[in-house]
Every structure is written in C-alpha cells, then in structure tokens.
Amino acid sequence: MKNILKIIxxxxxxxxxIANVLTNAMLSFLLYLVIYLAYTTSFINHQxxxxxxxxxxxxxxxxxxxxxxxxxxxxxxxxxxxxxxxxSLKSAGIFEFSIYFGKIKSLILHSWIAFIxxxxxxxxxxxxxxxFSYFCYFMLFLLLSAIMIILATGFIKLLIxxxxxxxxxxxxxxxxxxxxxxxFIPHYLYSGPIYTILKYLPFGIILDxxxxxxxxxxxxxxxxxxxxxLTISLAITNYILYKKELEK
Numbered sequence: 001m002k003n004i005l006k007i008i009x010x011x012x013x014x015x016x017x018i019a020n021v022l023t024n025a026m027l028s029f030l031l032y033l034v035i036y037l038a039y040t041t042s043f044i045n046h047q048x049x050x051x052x053x054x055x056x057x058x059x060x061x062x063x064x065x066x067x068x069x070x071x072x073x074x075x076x077x078x079x080x081x082x083x084x085x086x087x088s089l090k091s092a093g094i095f096e097f098s099i100y101f102g103k104i105k106s107l108i109l110h111s112w113i114a115f116i117x118x119x120x121x122x123x124x125x126x127x128x129x130x131x132f133s134y135f136c137y138f139m140l141f142l143l144l145s146a147i148m149i150i151l152a153t154g155f156i157k158l159l160i161x162x163x164x165x166x167x168x169x170x171x172x173x174x175x176x177x178x179x180x181x182x183x184f185i186p187h188y189l190y191s192g193p194i195y196t197i198l199k200y201l202p203f204g205i206i207l208d209x210x211x212x213x214x215x216x217x218x219x220x221x222x223x224x225x226x227x228x229x230l231t232i233s234l235a236i237t238n239y240i241l242y243k244k245e246l247e248k
Contacts, residue, residue: 006098011075011106017113024063024114028121031059035184036126056126057210058183061142063118065206068111068146069174072153073167079103079242080157100242104150111146115139131217138213141220144227145206151234152202158241182207202230 035055078085079099086099119139123130160166181203198204209223 006102008102008106008109011103012109016110020067020110020113021117024067024117025121027067028059028063028118029125031063032122032125035059036122053126053128053215054211055184056122056128057138057214058207059122060115060118061145061207061210062178062183063122064111064115064142065146065149066175066178067114068107068149069153070171071110072107072150073157073171075103075107076154076157077162079154080161100239104147104154107150108143108147111150112143115142115146130214134213134217137219138210141209141213141224141227142206144224144231145202145209148202148227148231148234151231151238154238155234155241158238177201178203182211202227 036059156170157167160170181198181201199208205223205226209220209227212218212220212223
C-alpha cells in the first residue's frame with residue numbers, strides 16, 4: 001500500500017492537478033458554447049429530443065472520458081514501453097503489482113478531478129435543476145465508466161505497444177464512435193444494424209445510462225452491470241498481459 005501511495009503522490013503533483021482542472025474547465029466551457037447553447041436555440045430543434053437537457057450529461061461524460069482516454073494512453077505508455085521508468089521504480093523497491101495498481105488509481109483520481117471540474121462548469125451555466133441523489137448515482141456510474149475506459153486503454157496499449165501510427169487511428173476511432181453513439185443525436189434515431197451496434201457499444205451504454213440518471217431520474221441496472229462486468233474482465237486480462245510483457 002505504501003508503494004502504491006508513492007506512485008499516486010508522484011502522479012498527482014500540484015502541477016498535474018492544475019493542468020487537469022484548467023484543461024477540463026476550458027473544454028467544458030467550449031462545449032457549453034458550441035453544443036449546449038445550440039440546443040437552446042432554434043438551430044437544432046427535434047421533437048424527439050428533450051431540448052437542451054439532452055446534451056447536459058453528454059457534455060460532462062464526453063469531457064471526462066475523453067480526457068481520461070487521452071491521459072491514459074500517455075500514462076500506460078510509461079508502464080508498457082518505458083523500461084527506464086520501470087527500472088527506476090524497481091530500484092526504489094516498487095514492483096509490478098504496485099506500479100500497475102498505483103497507475104490505475106492515479107488515473108482514476110485524475111478522472112474524478114476531470115468530472116468535478118466539468119460538472120462545476122456545465123451545471124451552473126445550464127441552470128438545470130438536478131436531484132442530488134441521482135446526481136450522486138450519475139457521478140458513481142461515470143466514475144465506473146472512466147475506470148472501464150482506463151482499463152480498455154491499457155488493453156489497447158498492451159496490444160499495439162509502441163506503434164504510434166496505430167495509436168493515432170485508435171484516438172480517431174474513439175472520438176468518432178463517441179460522437180456517433182449519441183453525443184449530438186440519440187442513437188434511437190438510427191435504424192437497423194447501425195442502431196444495434198451503436199446502442200450496445202460501451203459508449204452508447206454510458207451515454208444512455210448518464211441521460212437516464214440525470215434527466216429522467218431512473219435507476220439503471222442493465223447499464224451498471226454491463227460496465228461492471230466489462231471493467232472486471234479488463235482488469236483481470238490487463239494484469240495477465242502486463243505480467244507477460246514484463247517477463248519478456
């Protein structure tokens with residue numbers, strides 16, 4: 001536990017926390033100006049959408065998970081490819097288990113900071129009235145989703161390792177799928193196999209669960225189980241792959 005705390009302390013330096021807060025504050029404000037205000041005007045007007053509230057949880061989720069994903073790609077690169085980083089930690093008596101879980105926990109805390117920053121910017125500007133209990137559910141569900149994104153990113157990084165060309169395409173695909181999964185338009189407006197694919201992708205499940213919690217005040221069980229099972233599966237798979245990578 002002491003070694004894990006050392007990793008967390010290093011990754012949560014004041015400079016990194018300030019950078020996190022400023023980045024997500026600016027991103028959230030820009031998303032508010034560009035996306036949220038568009039839904040409060042006649043520029044975007046669709047009867048099947050619940051007005052400007054449709055994009056309220058979407059913006060918070062997108063800001064949080066996009067930052068988590070991009071930060072995770074960078075941080076997992078240290079663990080997977082940077083041998084000098086591993087050796088320096090080992091020489092200080094910090095070994096694989098502590099490095100792996102210390103990195104995950106530090107990324108989770110950065111996701112938490114990103115979520116809080118985005119919420120503090122977006123919700124007061126929107127003027128929306130949100131029930132506190134369901135906001136807490138929303139916060140916990142999005143945090144669990146962020147953990148899933150962290151682990152999914154680690155899994156991708158373990159597969160592509162130092163292939164920067166593949167990594168650029170993964171970033172593009174991640175953002176594209178997130179956009180198509182309901183950031184601007186609900187996935188139920190699609191039809192046929194496109195609807196099925198987008199609905200059951202992790203991004204579609206996350207955005208759907210966030211909207212149900214924050215807008216409709218519904219308790220989500222299927223979405224929570226989906227994300228939980230995927231998170232546990234990725235955690236086990238990643239650690240096995242990580243151990244094998246270090247043995248090479």
